[in-house]
Amino acid sequence: MDPRTLPANWPNRSAARIHRVERIDWWVLDTGPRDAPALLMLHGLGASGHSFRRTIPGLSTRFRLIVPDLPGHGCTRTHERGRLGLGPIAEDLCTLCEALGIAPTAVIGHSAGGAIALQMALNTAIPRVIGINAALDHFEGVAGVLFPLIAQGLAAFPLTAPVAARVWASPERVSRLLDSTGSVIEPEGKAQYTRLVQDTEHVRGALEMMAQWRLETLILNLPRLRKPALLLVGTEDKAVPPEVSETAARAMPQAELRKMAGGHLLQEEAPDGLSALLTDWLEHTA
Numbered sequence: 001m002d003p004r005t006l007p008a009n010w011p012n013r014s015a016a017r018i019h020r021v022e023r024i025d026w027w028v029l030d031t032g033p034r035d036a037p038a039l040l041m042l043h044g045l046g047a048s049g050h051s052f053r054r055t056i057p058g059l060s061t062r063f064r065l066i067v068p069d070l071p072g073h074g075c076t077r078t079h080e081r082g083r084l085g086l087g088p089i090a091e092d093l094c095t096l097c098e099a100l101g102i103a104p105t106a107v108i109g110h111s112a113g114g115a116i117a118l119q120m121a122l123n124t125a126i127p128r129v130i131g132i133n134a135a136l137d138h139f140e141g142v143a144g145v146l147f148p149l150i151a152q153g154l155a156a157f158p159l160t161a162p163v164a165a166r167v168w169a170s171p172e173r174v175s176r177l178l179d180s181t182g183s184v185i186e187p188e189g190k191a192q193y194t195r196l197v198q199d200t201e202h203v204r205g206a207l208e209m210m211a212q213w214r215l216e217t218l219i220l221n222l223p224r225l226r227k228p229a230l231l232l233v234g235t236e237d238k239a240v241p242p243e244v245s246e247t248a249a250r251a252m253p254q255a256e257l258r259k260m261a262g263g264h265l266l267q268e269e270a271p272d273g274l275s276a277l278l279t280d281w282l283e284h285t286a
Contacts, residue, residue: 001199003027003075010192011053012067018075021099024092027075028100029067032060037105039282040097040120041067044111044135045213046206048074050192051110055267058275063282066102068093070113072205074196084205085212090119106282110267111135111240112213114231119218122225128285130230130278133237133264136219137244170194182238182263189268222251228285229255232274234262256281 006013016029029049039059043051049067059065069076071092072084083092093116097104106128109117114134121129174194178185196202229252231245242259249257258277260266267273 001075001196001202006075007195009188011050012056016049016067016075019096019099021096022092023079024071024096025077026071026096027069028096029056029065030100031056031067032062032064034064036062036064037286038064038066038102040093040102040104040107040117040126041065042093042107042109042113042116043067043070043073044109044113045070045209046073046196047110047193048196048202050074050196051265051268052273053189053268054270054273055275055278056273058272059278062279063105064102066097066100066104068096070116070205070209072208073202077201078205081208082212084209085214086115086119086218087214088212089209090116090123093120094124105286106130108132108278109134111264112209115215115218118222118225118229121227121229122218122221126227128228128230128282129225130232130281131245131248132232132266132274133234133240134231134245134248135240136215136248137240178265180238181265182234182236183265183269184263185265185268219248219251222248223253225255226253230281231255231257232266232277233257233259234264234266234269235259236262237264237266239264 012029015031019026019028041052043049048069071078104126107117107120107126108130110132112135114131115136117129120126171194175190231249233242233245249255262269
């Protein structure tokens with residue numbers, strides 16, 4: 001999606017910029033005090049950085065926030081179409097942080113972003129990690145709802161993304177699909193998802209990421225993650241069952257599991273975007 005075509009009221013649009021790093025044009029929101037500890041925030045598959053719109057105001061009073069659109073999603077464009085799996089995205093995010101001169105004190109990830117956050121914590125010196133309804137099982141999360149196609153077979157065909165965008169991009173259909181995650185978000189938030197799904201390049205990026213997604217190695221290595229980790233779980237999540245995070249927490253030596261009322265889009269349901277809870281945990285584990 002071309003940033004110039006974003007609606008005027010797109011969340012935090014004025015604080016985001018394009019950063020060219022190798023063969024990726026990253027759309028990155030950078031906000032908060034420049035001398036504050038930095039947090040890297042990763043959205044889920046099929047979404048964009050807009051999904052943290054309620055979280056950012058509260059966290060940005062205490063932290064510098066780096067919120068990119070993932071490769072192929074939103075306004076981030078990549079020329080490396082074969083690097084949309086879990087490992088390559090984690091590597092490319094580390095390269096982005098180096099280019100920005102950022103050493104995150106923690107990574108916060110929602111859904112697929114939670115899996116990427118854990119992968120980054122395993123492979124780097126990032127000291128803490130937070131997963132919000134982390135997608136640590138086969139893809140049945142938000143993207144599996146928004147794009148219910150057999151991505152493994154279809155992502156290679158150029159007509160797939162235009163067809164998917166045309167079929168699924170009506171406001172009514174997107175609203176129903178979002179509701180089916182177990183979350184109820186405000187009409188403005190639903191309109192933002194509709195705008196994403198109407199963009200062929202965004203749909204193509206989501207489908208290609210689904211086709212390249214592999215979790216086996218990450219799940220096998222979770223017992224090696226000897227760092228503080230917080231897994232937040234919505235008890236009404238219809239996209240990633242709560243049992244997924246429960247199983248992961250048992251495998252991780254320093255994981256804390258917290259359940260709360262809500263569906264898959266927890267940070268979009270909470271009035272403060274979970275910012276108070278996140279700030280408290282980050283400050284107590286510093």
